[in-house]
Amino acid sequence: MPTEGKSIRVKIFGTEYPLRGESDELTKKVANYVDEMINTIHNKIPEQPPLTVAVLSALNITEDLFKERERNGKMISFAHSEISKMNDYLDKILE
Numbered sequence: 001m002p003t004e005g006k007s008i009r010v011k012i013f014g015t016e017y018p019l020r021g022e023s024d025e026l027t028k029k030v031a032n033y034v035d036e037m038i039n040t041i042h043n044k045i046p047e048q049p050p051l052t053v054a055v056l057s058a059l060n061i062t063e064d065l066f067k068e069r070e071r072n073g074k075m076i077s078f079a080h081s082e083i084s085k086m087n088d089y090l091d092k093i094l095e
Contacts, residue, residue: 013038013050037061 007018010031021027037057045053 011035013042013053034061 006024007020008024008027009016009018010028011017012031012035017031019027019031021030034057037060038053041056041060042048042053045056048056
């Protein structure tokens with residue numbers, strides 16, 4: 001996260017952290033998402049040490065990111081394809 005703005009305190013997996021970001025709201029949302037993921041993983045495998053839970057959570061969050069990037073890439077490709085079709089159609093009409 002960028003270090004702009006004032007510092008806010010968030011709690012992740014029972015520990016408070018001072019964080020800075022572009023907006024307090026976004027920083028809180030991100031921290032909440034991380035906290036939820038860590039707690040979800042911890043509840044599934046409570047016997048694992050915190051570092052293992054953190055690494056598994058990071059992997060899950062990264063998988064979510066990659067899936068979202070892939071989905072966005074497909075949407076952008078579809079939009080480009082549709083725009084190209086519309087341009088071709090308009091070119092034919094204007095000829």
